[in-house]
Structures are given as C-alpha cells and as structure tokens.
Amino acid sequence: MAARFAFQTVPERIFRQLVRRSTSGLEVLGRSQYVNSVSTEHSRKYRAVVCTELKKPLEVQTLSRPELKPEEGDRVIAVTEGKGMAEECIINQKLLWKVPKEVSYEEAAALPVSYGTGLLALQHRAATQPGEVVLVTAAAGGAGLAAVDIAANVLQAKVIAAAGSDEKCKIAVQKGASSSINYSSSNLKEELKKLTNSQGVDVVFDAVGGEIFKDSLSSLSWEGRIVVVGFAGGAIPSIPANLLLLKNISAMGVYWGRYRNEDFGLFSKSIFTAIQLCKEGKIRPHIGAVYKLHQVNEAFLHVAQRKSIGKVIVSMR
C-alpha cells in the first residue's frame, strides 16, 4: 500500500515523463527500469507499469509487444550515422523502420536522408501550399531530386528545377518539375524572372549556397521563404537583411539529422512518411548508380566529381 500511495503522490509532470502514447495505447518508457518481464521472446508479451489515468494508482499490465516494431526476418532500414557501410552492424531498434515489400532495398536506402530532409524543409519549415512556385537548386542531386518529387507529387506545387547540366535538368523535369534552368549555361535570376513573369518564387530549397543562394534569395516573391539545406558549392553565403524586410521574406534552415535529438517524433515521422509515400507509389527515389562494397572509393569519387544523379547506393551484396 505504501508504494501505491507513493505513486499517487507523484506529480503529474513525472507521470507524463513515464508515459508515452503509442498506436497500441499507453506504454511505459525506459522499460528495463520499470518492467519485470514474465515471459520469453516467443510469447511476445511483457509486464509493464502503466498509467491509465493521471493521479490514479499505476497498474501492472501484461502487454503485447508493439506491432510496429520490426520482428526477426523483417526487411528494415536504419539510420546508422555513417556506420552502415558494412555487411553487419548493430543498431538501436529505435532507429529501425520496416520496409514494405513494395519498396526495394535500394529505394529504401535512398529515402531517409533525402526525402526526410525534403519533407521537413518543404512541409514542416516552409509550409509549402498547393499551387505555390517552388525553386529547387541542385535539383538532380540526392536531396534536390527528392525535393522535386515531394514538392511536385506530394505537395502539388509548381516546381522550377535548377541544375548544372541539361541532362540533370531533364531528369528533374521527368521527376515532376514544370520547367528547368541550367545555371551553368544561363543566368538563374534572369531566367526565373522570365518563368515567373517577374512575380518571383514562393519557396526556395537550396543545397548549393554561394551565388546560387543569393540569386535565389533575390528571386523570392512577397512573403517568400528560402530554406538553407546545404552548401554543396562550398561557399556559405550571407544574407542582406534588407532583402528580408523589403519583401517580408523568411530565411530558415533545416538540419534533418538534428531532429533526431531535438524532436524524435518528427524525425521518425519524416522517415515513416517517406516509406509510406513510396509504398503508395506517390514518390519514387531515383537511384543514379549502385556500387559494390569494394567499389566504395569509386562511389565517393562519382559524387565528388559532381557526376551523380539522384542517390548513389553502396550495396553490401
């Protein structure tokens, strides 16, 4: 009884820390500390302290393992922080996502970083609306082509793809862009003016930086948003604040990997959503090249030489 009263007096905020919602109901976090397991792996059951109602005594219940967790034999994708280029590696199961049969291993490998970033940049950060004009720079790169796919085929935006060659422009248009600009052979700002009848673009997804970023920034429309994704060109640009003021522009960054620590729910959702959209055929990652493990240096060279299109995969098999 003493323990029961002790639990009853635990302040609400501590109860909230103990409990998380899952699709199968309320479940206790930090299971190893609070659960006295009564059964084996085979039965897929475990006992757990559960808070069913705040300020009421905790209950010990026998629960089934959450169905969404991968089981032995499932095809999975993991976020490995660079440790994944190996035939075997140990992963925290929190960082595993199930891959449905409709999605190939190569496609699955191409989804988390690129599509996760695209979703968080365009949907969560820039709040892109259907019909808005979205400019994607480096539009045939891993992140860029994913952004084109999401903007055009999920968010129903009108996409202008900007890339460094005619071949790259063509691939971005095949992926769903309405028009394209080859910024190696033409002036990005001038071409954007023509394509938008001097109205400018509503959203920019920029992974290049330098002059490309500056031209994109000054091509934004009234209340436009520019998302800083990366600096593939090597130069980190600075932003003249007067440009933000004059057209009520917002400049924002996105760093997908950091959501893992700051907002795991959103991070996980970005991966789950990407897998789901791929399963439903709404998006399709472009696999530009597949290298074997022993060809890993060639794979990196291909990317570093700016030759890659979409994602480059290093296959363990």
Ligand SMILES: NC(=O)c1ccc[n+]([C@@H]2O[C@H](COP(=O)([O-])OP(=O)(O)OC[C@H]3O[C@@H](n4cnc5c(N)ncnc54)[C@H](OP(=O)(O)O)[C@@H]3O)[C@@H](O)[C@H]2O)c1
């Ligand atoms: N913030 C995030 O969470 C996040 C997530 C993913 C990636 N990123 C960053 O975004 C950038 C692009 O990533 P990615 O995966 O799309 O890379 P990627 O597949 O290698 O594509 C990079 C693209 O950048 C363009 N580029 C322009 N100047 C370049 C140069 N000097 N050297 C190499 N490429 C150049 C190239 O396209 P063109 O030839 O068409 O110009 C190239 O296709 C990287 O800086 C990466 O770190 C950030």
